[in-house]
Amino acid sequence: MKNKGLNSSGKGLIGIISFLLGLVIALGVGWGVFPTLLYSTKIQPMNFLHSAHQDSTCEDCHFTRENGTYSGIPGLAKCAECHEDAQGDTEDERILVEEYVQQQREIPWKAYAWQPDNVYFSHAAHTGDQGIECVRCHRDVTGEAKLPPYYENRLTGYSKSTMKMVECEKCHADQGTSNACNVCHK
Amino acid sequence: MSSGTENGSHGGHLHYGMVIDLDKCTGCGACSVACQEENNISFRADESDKLRGISWLTLYRLENGKEYPAYRAISLPRPCMHCSGGHDSPCTYVCPVNATKRDPETGLVNHIPVRCIGCRYCMVACPYHARSFNWWDPVWPDPLTKMLTPEVSPRMRGVIEKCTFCGHRLNRARDQARVAGEDPKMVAYTPACVEACPTKAMVFGNLKDPQSEAAKLAKDPRAFQILAKLNTDPSVYYLSKEQWVHKLSDNDL
Numbered sequence: 001m002k003n004k005g006l007n008s009s010g011k012g013l014i015g016i017i018s019f020l021l022g023l024v025i026a027l028g029v030g031w032g033v034f035p036t037l038l039y040s041t042k043i044q045p046m047n048f049l050h051s052a053h054q055d056s057t058c059e060d061c062h063f064t065r066e067n068g069t070y071s072g073i074p075g076l077a078k079c080a081e082c083h084e085d086a087q088g089d090t091e092d093e094r095i096l097v098e099e100y101v102q103q104q105r106e107i108p109w110k111a112y113a114w115q116p117d118n119v120y121f122s123h124a125a126h127t128g129d130q131g132i133e134c135v136r137c138h139r140d141v142t143g144e145a146k147l148p149p150y151y152e153n154r155l156t157g158y159s160k161s162t163m164k165m166v167e168c169e170k171c172h173a174d175q176g177t178s179n180a181c182n183v184c185h186k
Numbered sequence: 187m188s189s190g191t192e193n194g195s196h197g198g199h200l201h202y203g204m205v206i207d208l209d210k211c212t213g214c215g216a217c218s219v220a221c222q223e224e225n226n227i228s229f230r231a232d233e234s235d236k237l238r239g240i241s242w243l244t245l246y247r248l249e250n251g252k253e254y255p256a257y258r259a260i261s262l263p264r265p266c267m268h269c270s271g272g273h274d275s276p277c278t279y280v281c282p283v284n285a286t287k288r289d290p291e292t293g294l295v296n297h298i299p300v301r302c303i304g305c306r307y308c309m310v311a312c313p314y315h316a317r318s319f320n321w322w323d324p325v326w327p328d329p330l331t332k333m334l335t336p337e338v339s340p341r342m343r344g345v346i347e348k349c350t351f352c353g354h355r356l357n358r359a360r361d362q363a364r365v366a367g368e369d370p371k372m373v374a375y376t377p378a379c380v381e382a383c384p385t386k387a388m389v390f391g392n393l394k395d396p397q398s399e400a401a402k403l404a405k406d407p408r409a410f411q412i413l414a415k416l417n418t419d420p421s422v423y424y425l426s427k428e429q430w431v432h433k434l435s436d437n438d439l
Contacts, residue, residue: 068361118300118339120354124361125370180289181296182353186339 039151039160045100045107046092050141058134070123076106110150112161113138120186137163200372201270201293202351203393203421204380205403206263208431210387213261218243220382221265223333224352226340228324240318242266242349243379250430260431263388265379266316266349267412267420268295276418277308277317285346291371293393293421294351302345309346313413314420317348351390352377374398393421410435 061074079096086097100107115121126132139148139161151160165184172179221227221243233239243265250258269275274288275295281287285301286308288294297308297317309317323343326334334340337354341347352375359375372392380388391400403409408425412435426432 064365066362066365068358068363068365116300118298120337120357122357122361122364124364128364178289178291180291180294181287181298181301182289182292182294182350182356185296185298185300186337186354186357 038154040154042110042150042152044110044147044150046095047147048092048109049144049147051144064124064127068122068124073109073111076100076104079107110152110159112148112150112159113163114159115162116158118185120184198291199392199394200291201393201421202356202390203268203293203400203404203423204265204351204377205389205400205409205423205425207387207389207403208260208262208424208426208428209408210385211261211263212385212387213245213247214384215245216382216384217263217379217388218245220378221349224335224338224378225350226324226334226338227347228326228340230322230325238321240320240347242316242318242347244315248431248434250428258428258430260426260428262424263379264314264316264412265422266295266351267314267418267422268293268351269418269420271417271419276311276313276416280307280311282307292356294353294356296350296353297346297348299339299341299345299347304344304346306346313416313418317346320345320347352379413437 061071061078063071065071080101083093083096083101086093096107099105127134152158153160168184169179171177172183177183218241222229222241225242227240227242230239243263246262246264248260248262250256252258267275268288269277270288270293273279275286277297278286278288278295282305283301283303285299285303286295286297289296304319306319309319320341320343324340335354337358355375355377356373359373360370363370363373372395374391377390380390389400389403391398393401393404395401403425404423406425408427409423410426410432411420411423414420415436424431424435
């Protein structure tokens with residue numbers, strides 16, 4: 001009872017310290033731990049290098065079909081055109097030929113820009129007259145020595161680098177293009 | 187969004203609409219089945235409870251209420267009306283989360299299930315019963331999962347769904363036009379129900395293009411809209427030479 005003043009200021013100091021400690025821990029969890037826990041890191045079936053395929057043009061594998069749909073990532077048949085037999089002695093070449101081409105099994109690539117099922121995205125609408133470069137939305141693959149890891153959201157199952165709806169809407173608004181639901185959703 | 191919201195006079199030169207000739211309709215139900223198949227509409231083992239079922243295009247049976255030999259009955263296929271009245275549509279007016287909105291450029295009333303919170307206000311507001319609620323997650327027996335339309339995303343439990351005038355076909359037609367170097371804005375396309383109709387009773391097209399068959403038929407003396415007095419201005423017109431059908435379409439309003 002005699003040291004009432006001292007006691008209350010000591011309590012105040014403890015309060016401030018525990019508040020700051022709590023803040024640091026909360027920020028650490030929110031900025032550091034949670035985002036790390038939220039995404040699981042997945043590795044592609046093999047290390048495909050765009051830079052090793054410079055004898056082909058982009059359109060050899062990624063092209064718009066006559067009906068307006070986009071081919072996206074090529075299927076195994078496209079790989080097998082050249083890789084029926086091993087083209088070198090790397091481990092990735094062995095995986096491709098022995099585990100996929102010879103067994104006629106499609107390669108389960110993880111698409112970094114994969115969109116949810118309810119999204120309708122048209123490459124024909126963005127690449128043709130609009131003239132938007134691929135690297136506006138996709139990573140620059142020309143000088144790549146290794147495929148980047150694929151981060152999958154543990155809760156939603158979506159890729160971390162999937163374009164968010166707000167980005168689509170912003171660009172559509174800037175370009176004066178319709179933002180009606182049906183334009184991008186199915 | 188609200189350019190010229192007088193009835194039916196939204197700006198632009200494009201307004202997709204449908205004309206259904208009830209004198210040609212045999213009531214076979216092919217349109218309804220085609221719709222169900224095209225749009226991945228799920229069904230249950232027991233579909234007898236019509237209050238819980240899902241139907242984008244329902245066939246109604248209208249009767250003139252007289253005894254034989256004066257008895258007459260017709261079938262009336264009812265898709266979403268894609269209303270274009272003063273408040274756009276009754277459903278878009280009540281939606282609290284903008285999950286359903288009328289696109290003034292095409293006249294389509296869009297509904298995005300992933301945004302829907304399942305409050306069912308729109309279902310109540312719709313005078314045409316065009317909206318259905320998903321009381322359960324969709325389930326298909328095994329081989330049918332491989333026959334789903336990839337261009338239409340299945341809906342989940344707890345959201346509303348309705349006819350889109352096959353908006354995915356519009357998107358496809360636009361892309362095809364883009365690749366062919368044509369104008370993607372004004373493309374013509376055919377919804378699944380219209381394509382399936384064996385007697386060509388259903389016609390789909392741009393109501394604002396005076397040359398289109400749909401626009402011509404919509405001005406036919408036989409043409410009428412259902413519940414026209416509500417001023418919802420449906421994009422679906424019906425044709426019938428029977429006066430009792432015209433009278434029933436007003437439902438004694």
